[in-house]
Amino acid sequence: MNKPSDLKGMVLDPVTNDQRYIGHSEPRHGARRLLEGQGTYIDDIQLPRMAHVVFWRSPVAHMKIGKIHTEHASKMPGVLAVVDGVQMAKICKPWVATLGHLAGMKSAPQHALAIDRACWQGEPVVAVVAETRAQAEDALQHIDVEWEELPAVVSMETALDAQTPVIHPDLGDNLCFTRSLDVGNVDEVFATADVVAEATFGFGRHTGVTLEPRCQIADYNPGDRRLTVYHSQQAPHMMQDLYCRQFGLSESDVHVICKDVGGSFGIKVHAYPDDFATVGLAMMLERPVKFVADRLESFTSDIHAREHRIKGRIAANKAGDILAFEIDDLTAIGPYSMFPRTSAIEGNQVVNLVGGPYKHQNYRAHLNVVFQNKTPTCQYRGVGHPIACAVTEGLVDLAAQKLQMDPLEFRKRNVIPDDAYPCSGISGIKLEVLSHEQCLRTIEKMMDYPSLRKEQSELRKKGIYRGIGFATLIELTNPSPAFYGVGGARIASQDGATVRMDPSGVVSVLIGVGEQGQGTEGIYTQIAADAVGVPIDQVRIVTGDTDVTPYGGGTWASRGAGVGGEAVLLAAQALQENILKLAGAILNRPVEELIARRGHILDKATGEQLLPFSEVGRVGYFRTDTLPPGFSADLMVTRHYTQKDYPFIFTNGVQASYVEVDPDTGFVKLLKHWAVEDCGRVINPMLVNEQVRGAIVQGIGGVLFEECLYDESGLLRNGSMADYLVPMANEMPDIEVAHVETPTQSSKLGAKGAGEAGTAGAPGAVQNAINDALAPFNTHVFDQPITCEKILRALKKI
């Protein structure tokens, strides 16, 4: 098995007193059942009297809703209810998704089922509930909605023009949010710089395509007036809070359970209109109602992301120093800001992150976030990072090219040096500690850069066009309340863990951060086993249940290891202290003379085994009468952790891509991809590698294949898995991953996030590799996805 010491980087001191699992590539033992077909995804659950809901969704981008004829559908076999927006609004309040710290942000009230108007193709309008899914779908064909098409705002480029209709007249215009930042002397620097390079970058709308679609079962028990929601979701406590607020319930009335989640990537961290509609229907019908999106519904109603057009420029001097960046970002988010995280975050992140790895002192950014009649966009894996990184790194390569400097040397010269931390980035972001220089050195060796360049130049003589592209990146992880809490969103940045020793000496860990496949439960098992001092097969993890786990934020912003892991460590170490205290009371010995190791209490001086944990448990639970008066055997401990030292803990890394472009067909072949990632302490190298690889492939999807294509009237043209391309195995390269470990000082564990950096860096690296391959033709492509057609256009072949 790999230890971090076997990998590139430093060897960290142990964080527990008998560290056997943290830092090792321990397999995810709890995931074996998934390989045996024994998982429990939402659609696997069948409850007594469970009904099924399907939705009549807007067939056009913008429409006035007229009379809704439900008579025929209501009489179809098995139909239990047909409900429209007006009926639903009697029990479910509308919402407006804004954040207080995004000054001036606005959005319109949104309902669970549309009332009066539907504002995107796919917005739910009418719910049909029946005994079976097939019956509900049969009845859906007989829903007759009178509607009148309204002019749609499709292009973001014209969304703010005076002649463009305003989607929500009460808002006054189609502007959701705008932000400007101007630091240093940008105009002067650009006017006098030796080298200025500029480009316009395009980013296609894409979406997460979780293999398991969004789904839930809502169950309302009229006896105790209690709502239970089984949900494929990343943030159960957040959903509990939202159901409370929209339906006028209290936390004690709402139980949210997340079992196995078939992929999430941010798609399942938002509250969708059909989530609320399903809950409302369960309350109306007083029976369980299941909603499972079909794939077309997924494409038209799951959040999209990344529709940006950015004009960017960079200034540098002859010596090779980057002096300034300037960007103008236009992004469109659909007709509503998404609840409750809002849709302005992505653009805001772009402003915060452009130029982030570098030490330039001049930066200007302008951002416009506009409304349009397409599916709402919101946070999807990487949130702004892939965009900021591709823009920054694309500009960096253009500047290096103009300066005739090697792109890797240019980066080495300009990154914020490893000994400069803590410091502030030019956009105001606070950087605790990063390792750009070490990461660049590592990747250079890993890919054997000089020989790769040699191979590239030799092949060029034979008419084979290969390219090498780099992307240096920073990524925000371990968020403090500065992300959402300060803006008024009731999304916890803290998380809690409860660690309990059961009578036989086995350990249960209850935690608010759940598992969607990343291996979160696996690393909590490792941390708890080491910190309590038991074998790993004696630790059980319980997540995803608001009745059971401590209150927490769940999975987002790469916080599972850094925030959740720290809570587990603190609680598990506190439990070990309590086990030792109890053992001391049983043995009548001072605690200082005892240590806990591998399920036993030992004599610290001699190492002699004194008591097994099972004996400590037996006395602690069943023979408390034998303990000293006033002694409390607390074999269950809860600890909470919030990262408060910085707004975020930034990580860093670098990726490199090696591609071959066929100038006759525009076809791009990915030959190899490398990544060096510094996520602080690596708890499980194998799982971090797999997070990095999976995230890179999602990033590759964005740069090469994925785009939600709309026609001029705002209709989605590729709402199926056959038409919307995601990466498949034979197109993907092998991906080599190495680690640098620079732990954060903001926690004992020292772990930072690792789940999104791959997606952040891959689009920039592949874009730059393609442009490097195209360099002999003196052309560039900066419009993602970089399709064969775009390459051939750049080559003036079509």
Place this chain on the structure above:
Amino acid sequence: MTVKKKISMTVNGQLVSAEIEPRRHLVDFLREDLHLKGPHLGCEQGACGACTVKVDGQIIRGCLFLAVQADGSVVETVEGLTKSGALADLQESFMRHNAMQCGFCSSGMLLAAAELIEKQPKASREQVREWISGNYCRCTGYHSIVDAIVDVLDARAKGQKIKPVLANA
């Protein structure tokens, strides 16, 4: 209402008879009527491969195959193939390489991999990539799945088994 049709088939070694609507897909029949939740529904249009099951020894898309088409057939799912040990090497290898994250694609991926090992025991890494390109995985990026399958091919070539993954006590 459509007239129901009587069918019978052998599912994971058990003879099963049922009366079903002709429009019912095999994967729905397995999941809803027989409560075999191993095959999953990702797209219901034959693109993703999550619903892969075996019919008469060959893998098929359970969402493109009507249950009535399987009348008289031998059907095997991940549950049955786990119990028989047919997938054991692949499952251990997937564990070892963490070749699953959310697990939603895993049953289909394992069945596809098992057929490759049977039909192309000398498959190269590239051929493995090509073979599993009918199965979506949105989490892993495929590298670890390819590693896991290649390890099984190598072990089989040497006449070896993949060692079970045990928790390090």
